[in-house]
Amino acid sequence: MRSKTSDAKLTNLFLDMLAAEQGAGDNTLEAYRGDLADFQGFLAGSGKGFADVETEALRHYLADLDARGFKSATVARRLSALRHLFRFLLNERIRSDDPAAILSGPKRGRGLPKVLSISDVDRMLARARELTLAPEASAPQRLRALRLYCLLEVLYATGLRVSELVALPRSAAQRDARMIVVRGKGDKERLVPLNEASRQAMADYLAATDALKTEKKKNAANSKWLFPSFGESGHLTRQHFARDLKELAAAAGLAPRLVSPHVLRHAFASHLLHNGADLRIVQTLLGHTDISTTQIYTHVVEERLKSLVRDLHPLAEK
Numbered sequence: 351m352r353s354k355t356s357d358a359k360l361t362n363l364f365l366d367m368l369a370a371e372q373g374a375g376d377n378t379l380e381a382y383r384g385d386l387a388d389f390q391g392f393l394a395g396s397g398k399g400f401a402d403v404e405t406e407a408l409r410h411y412l413a414d415l416d417a418r419g420f421k422s423a424t425v426a427r428r429l430s431a432l433r434h435l436f437r438f439l440l441n442e443r444i445r446s447d448d449p450a451a452i453l454s455g456p457k458r459g460r461g462l463p464k465v466l467s468i469s470d471v472d473r474m475l476a477r478a479r480e481l482t483l484a485p486e487a488s489a490p491q492r493l494r495a496l497r498l499y500c501l502l503e504v505l506y507a508t509g510l511r512v513s514e515l516v517a518l519p520r521s522a523a524q525r526d527a528r529m530i531v532v533r534g535k536g537d538k539e540r541l542v543p544l545n546e547a548s549r550q551a552m553a554d555y556l557a558a559t560d561a562l563k564t565e566k567k568k569n570a571a572n573s574k575w576l577f578p579s580f581g582e583s584g585h586l587t588r589q590h591f592a593r594d595l596k597e598l599a600a601a602a603g604l605a606p607r608l609v610s611p612h613v614l615r616h617a618f619a620s621h622l623l624h625n626g627a628d629l630r631i632v633q634t635l636l637g638h639t640d641i642s643t644t645q646i647y648t649h650v651v652e653e654r655l656k657s658l659v660r661d662l663h664p665l666a667e668k
Contacts, residue, residue: 360439408453507547508532509636528544
């Protein structure tokens with residue numbers, strides 16, 4: 351009988367491999383750890399562990415997930431975690447077979463990303479800009495408004511992942527910088543262009559940061575982060591930005607549930623494609639390793655092509 355401890359050790363070996371060989375980030379590793387811990391809990395008392403569990407037990411586990419009401423997307427993700435684990439155990443010769451190899455996941459359509467219209471984004475930007483100009487705002491309130499406006503301008507201009515955005519170094523806001531270097535998933539770097547609006551937003555925000563005279567704010571101004579915080583990470587958290595963004599959405603007359611940093615990343619990609627950008631260019635800007643990930647936006651390209659044929663083909667109905 352294999353103990354939970356041994357399964358825990360195998361989990362740690364597997365996660366170490368993902369971090370070292372595939373450059374998996376902390377969020378990815380925690381997601382895998384949680385998925386495998388759930389499977390480990392399912393096996394408890396069965397006398398089986400990761401090294402000797404059989405395919406039939408995996409089928410029972412997937413059925414159990416369905417019975418617990420998990421969505422098909424979650425079941426598919428759990429199965430993906432198991433496939434990666436057992437492939438690793440096979441490659442390391444801890445197992446002589448792969449019990450997950452013949453399993454099929456739940457059938458599911460790939461949902462289209464929620465996207466804000468250009469006018470929706472314009473409304474949010476206009477409202478964020480208004481908040482920076484409020485005459486009754488105190489210096490800290492104005493700084494917070496400038497930070498949110500800067501975050502929004504940079505996010506919509508670049509399509510960064512929210513984890514990449516909040517962790518931008520202060521050097522990203524160098525005067526006249528036309529491009530910034532972004533460190534993304536797998537610790538891979540890519541160059542992302544900035545537009546004039548985002549550069550100006552960063553300049554205004556940094557000027558306000560440096561202007562505050564209290565000792566507490568001086569420390570923030572000397573931080574290596576563009577968006578410093580006094581929390582453990584040293585920079586603004588994803589959750590904090592998401593909350594501020596939802597408050598802004600409500601103030602702009604939009605439904606907060608429809609707005610998130612990731613939705614704005616989708617808006618960046620969709621609006622580029624709608625206006626004629628090449629899918630491969632958008633893939634590079636988003637930092638997608640595989641073009642298949644970017645292909646969730648092909649519906650935008652298809653609509654643009656239909657419009658071109660309808661409007662420009664010589665035999666099209668006028």
